[in-house]
Every structure is written in structure tokens, then in C-alpha cells.
Amino acid sequence: MRPFSYPFPLAAAFLVLILAAASPLHRSHLMAIDGPLSSISGWNPLRLLQRQTDVPWQEKRQTVNCTDESAAFNSVCWQQLQLSNFLLGGGEWGVGWNKSTRVCDTQSTDVNDNDGTNCCLPGEAWTTCFLRLAQGGGTQDCSQINAQFCSMPSENALSAGLAESIRPEVQYIQKNIYALNDFFTTYYNALTAAQSDASTTIQGLINEVDPIKPTSFDLITLLTALSVGLAFLGAPSIAVTVLGLSSIAKSAAQVLTISLQQAPSTAKALWPTGTQNSQSVQIGDLEAELGNSTNQLADMINNAVQLLMSDMPTFVKFVESGQYSGAESLSLPSKVQGLDYALRTYMTSEAFAQNGWVSTPSIGPYETAQDVENGVIGGGGGDCTMGNNSVCTDGQGSAIFWSQPTGRVYNFANTKSGWGGVSAYQLLQDTVGNNWAILQVLFDGSFNCTQEGNFGDSIVNFNWDGTLDIACISQLPTKVDCGDPCPVALINNECPFPPLNNDCDS
Ligand SMILES: *[C@@H]1O[C@H](CO)[C@@H](O)[C@H](O)[C@H]1NC(C)=O
Ligand SMILES: *[C@@H]1O[C@H](CO)[C@@H](O)[C@H](O)[C@H]1NC(C)=O
Numbered sequence: 001m002r003p004f005s006y007p008f009p010l011a012a013a014f015l016v017l018i019l020a021a022a023s024p025l026h027r028s029h030l031m032a033i034d035g036p037l038s039s040i041s042g043w044n045p046l047r048l049l050q051r052q053t054d055v056p057w058q059e060k061r062q063t064v065n066c067t068d069e070s071a072a073f074n075s076v077c078w079q080q081l082q083l084s085n086f087l088l089g090g091g092e093w094g095v096g097w098n099k100s101t102r103v104c105d106t107q108s109t110d111v112n113d114n115d116g117t118n119c120c121l122p123g124e125a126w127t128t129c130f131l132r133l134a135q136g137g138g139t140q141d142c143s144q145i146n147a148q149f150c151s152m153p154s155e156n157a158l159s160a161g162l163a164e165s166i167r168p169e170v171q172y173i174q175k176n177i178y179a180l181n182d183f184f185t186t187y188y189n190a191l192t193a194a195q196s197d198a199s200t201t202i203q204g205l206i207n208e209v210d211p212i213k214p215t216s217f218d219l220i221t222l223l224t225a226l227s228v229g230l231a232f233l234g235a236p237s238i239a240v241t242v243l244g245l246s247s248i249a250k251s252a253a254q255v256l257t258i259s260l261q262q263a264p265s266t267a268k269a270l271w272p273t274g275t276q277n278s279q280s281v282q283i284g285d286l287e288a289e290l291g292n293s294t295n296q297l298a299d300m301i302n303n304a305v306q307l308l309m310s311d312m313p314t315f316v317k318f319v320e321s322g323q324y325s326g327a328e329s330l331s332l333p334s335k336v337q338g339l340d341y342a343l344r345t346y347m348t349s350e351a352f353a354q355n356g357w358v359s360t361p362s363i364g365p366y367e368t369a370q371d372v373e374n375g376v377i378g379g380g381g382g383d384c385t386m387g388n389n390s391v392c393t394d395g396q397g398s399a400i401f402w403s404q405p406t407g408r409v410y411n412f413a414n415t416k417s418g419w420g421g422v423s424a425y426q427l428l429q430d431t432v433g434n435n436w437a438i439l440q441v442l443f444d445g446s447f448n449c450t451q452e453g454n455f456g457d458s459i460v461n462f463n464w465d466g467t468l469d470i471a472c473i474s475q476l477p478t479k480v481d482c483g484d485p486c487p488v489a490l491i492n493n494e495c496p497f498p499p500l501n502n503d504c505d506s
């Protein structure tokens, strides 16, 4: 189901860099302080202007001048300046920066060849090297969030020795490096704030479903559910529009989603799949433990940032949509409403699961509320009258939830013998009313996750095309009634949905 393992061992990537850059054939470098314009293979400053006929953003063509260093940044410029080619090679940029930049020979006695003034140090993140060569010295290192030396210098702080012809390109790439670091840094800061909100909110849920509080959580899974926050909001199965998000959260979620789709190895660095040994967190300690785990959270984010800053193809894929090249900042405010929806949904589903709540699907499809009312017999004897939040009002022991987008209906019931707590209907109403979880994700997510055979594994998965699959954020068990046919295709001759009772055969 999840064919991916992280495909770019960093050591191998560096080896490629060293081998490529050390090749005597590739000595013309795009950021040479001393290199004349003509050393850039195929470079012709006029061609940029001639090429504009195949650029799609017609009406902006008059107003955007990507080579004008004093003009505002614009998101069309990554593509117009062909910055992917500038870095990786191709088109009129010849071999590109990654091959034309030399790796220093630290054994050399020639100071120009060994101290990093004109070359990249062995093993150095390419972005660190790029910024030094762009600025003609100094130390900038953006490969960590909250980095000490990663602040965009004041305007046009480019090396005086840089060839005129490549200044706009260098300026844009430099801008992208800072923008990415800033995005992840502010994302991390917003996540640490969101985490305490989620802990507080979820106390009410625990009090309702779980008065004696035995629920416990796996710490790594909690941190995964927390850090997936923005990507969760941007996932196609989440209707961002219904969540009342701020416009910055919406655009940041969309930008991040596109980027992760283009550069899936970044997502894999952030959210490693597979089982890991992790601490178990008791519900009573939730807030303290999450607050205590900010270093672990930072490590997760840093895995992604380090990959981007040291692996050029990944960086290029991540930014080439142009979204980090625009004038609009993607800095997140310290509080982003909704950032903890994934975490809440995971915790709610887990608390439900640990307290005997189970969902049983009927796949219909049910297209209208009328279909549901006509088609289902409410569990516990009551029929269905569609009520608030697409939950039938008449269920007795159980509640019926209708997911409009998938046309499925789920019976939600407690399987603990002698359960005398909150009713299923009330629990679902309170879940929506208190923003504990999104019902669609709770039910459809668990169904999808089980159908895909992923239930019980990582809560974040990847589709075959590298896109993010957030279905398993819901760990509410979905089971089928004894004797009912399997609602989906069998996996290895078995229904992926377990039976509601363990002793169906008897
Ligand atoms: C874009 O700006 C550059 C630098 O200011 C200038 O040389 C060039 O003529 C401008 N191009 C257009 C099409 O205005
Ligand atoms: C579940 O899968 C259906 C398609 O089968 C999709 O429309 C829906 O958005 C998915 N929901 C979640 C939460 O994964």
C-alpha cells in the first residue's frame, strides 16, 4: 500500500554533487565572481524577452518585469526566469548552478580554491553555499527552523562582483530560500500554540466519553497529527471552506499541499512511516507532555527543512509553482485557527476507540436525506429522521451519520457491555458543537483507511502518486455486522473490515 521509502540518501546526493561539480568539463560557474558573462553556456540576455510568447499569464506580461531588481517580487518569475533550469541545468542555462559550481579542494594551497569564497565546501548544504556566493561572503545557514543566521539581508545585498546578467535570478533564488525557512519557522511556532489549544479542548471530550480517563496516546502519533495540521486542511477530502479558516491559513494550506505533492520526499521526511518505539501519554498528562515535546516537533520539521536546503531537486520541485516567489508573505501568525483540526480529530477517534465506540457502514449510495430516511432502519429500533449535522435523531442505542460527499451511512454505537454514559446521538452533536472533530473525516476517513488496508499503521500515508492521504487520522474502528457482505473489495481474500463480533461463526 505504501511503496515509499525515502529515496534520496543524503550522502549519495552529495556524492553526485561532488562528482558533478569536480568534473573539469563543468567549470563554467553561474555565480563566478570572476567569471565573464560569456562563460555561461548559451546565455543571451535578450532571449528572456523573446521567449515570452509561450508564457501563460498573458495579462500580467506587461506589468511584470522579472529582471528589474527594483520591482516587487512576483510569483510568475520563478518560471519566467527559468530558475529551475538555472539551478539544475537545462534550456539556456546550460549545465546549471549545481554542476557548474565547484566543490572546494580543501587540500589546495590556493586560497581561492579552498576557503569557500568561490566554491562550496564539501558536504555543505547547497543553500548555505548559494547564499554565501550570492552575498560575496558572510555566513547564512537556513537549513534549520529558527536559525540564528538566516535573515534576508536588506535590499539588493548581492555581491558587487556578481555578473549583472544573473543578478535577478540569484535574487529570486535567495528570496525563495529565506521564504521557505520563514514559512517552516512560523509553521512550527503556530503548531506549538495550536497544541495547547487542542489539549484544552479535548479535555471536555475526555470528560464526556471517558469519565475515568484511561485513554492514552502514542506520543509520536500525536506529534504527527499535530504537525500534519496545515496539510490536513489543504487535503482535497477536507472542505476547507466549511471550516471558517482565515485567508492566510487557507492559502498557506493550499501552497503547502501543492508543494508536498510536487516534492513528496519532503512529506516523507516530515512524517516517517512505519512503526517506531514511542512513549505512551496518559490523557491527564497530555498538555504537559505535548508542551514538553517541542524539541521532537522541531526535529520533525527540521527533517523536512534540511532535506529542502540540501537536496536541490527536492527544493526545486517544492518551490517551482512560484508561490514562494511572490511579494505576498507566507509567514503564519503565531495563532492559526483550525491548525489543530487534524490533532483533535485523531484524539477524538482514539478516545472513541478506546471506549468501545464503533462505526458500521452501509455504502448505499445515499444521495439525499430522503434516501437515508427511507433506506436505513435506525439501530436500536428507531427509524431515521434527518437531524442536525447529518445525524438521524431517532436512534436509541446508536446514531446514524450520513456522509453526503461519499453517500455512505454509518451506524455509530458503543459496544461496551452495560454502557450507560452519553447517548450516541448526543455524543456526535457535542463532537460538532465543541469542534472536537470533523464527522466526515471521523467516519469516511476510518472507512477509507480500513478499505485501503492501512488501519492500525501510520496515521499519515501516501498515495501511489505521492500525494498525502489523511484518511487514517481517524482511528475509529469501522466493522461489519456478522453475516453482512464485505462492502469493498477483498484484500488477500479477506474483508479489510473486521466483524463487529469476534464470534460470528457460532
Ligand atoms: C526590465 O527591467 C530591466 C532592468 O531595469 C530593464 O533593463 C528592461 O528593459 C526591462 N524590460 C522591460 C520589458 O521593460
Ligand atoms: C474517502 O474516499 C472517498 C472516495 O472513495 C473520497 O471522496 C473522500 O474524500 C475520502 N474521505 C477521506 C476523509 O479520506
Ligand SMILES: *[C@@H]1O[C@H](CO)[C@@H](O)[C@H](O)[C@H]1NC(C)=O
Residues within 6 Å of the ligand: 285, 288, 289, 292
Ligand atoms: C519533560 O521532559 C523531561 C526531560 O525529558 C522529563 O524529565 C520530564 O519528566 C518531562 N515532563 C513531563 C511533564 O513529561
Ligand SMILES: *[C@@H]1O[C@H](CO)[C@@H](O)[C@H](O)[C@H]1NC(C)=O
Residues within 6 Å of the ligand: 013, 014, 016, 017, 088, 089, 098, 099, 310, 311, 312, 313
Ligand atoms: C543536480 O541536478 C541533477 C538534475 O539535473 C540532479 O539529479 C542532481 O541530484 C543534482 N545534484 C544536487 C547535489 O542537487
Ligand SMILES: *[C@@H]1O[C@H](CO)[C@@H](O)[C@H](O)[C@H]1NC(C)=O
Residues within 6 Å of the ligand: 387, 388, 393, 429
Ligand atoms: C439543531 O440545532 C438547532 C440550532 O443549532 C437547535 O435549536 C435544535 O435544538 C437542534 N435540534 C436537535 C434535534 O438537536
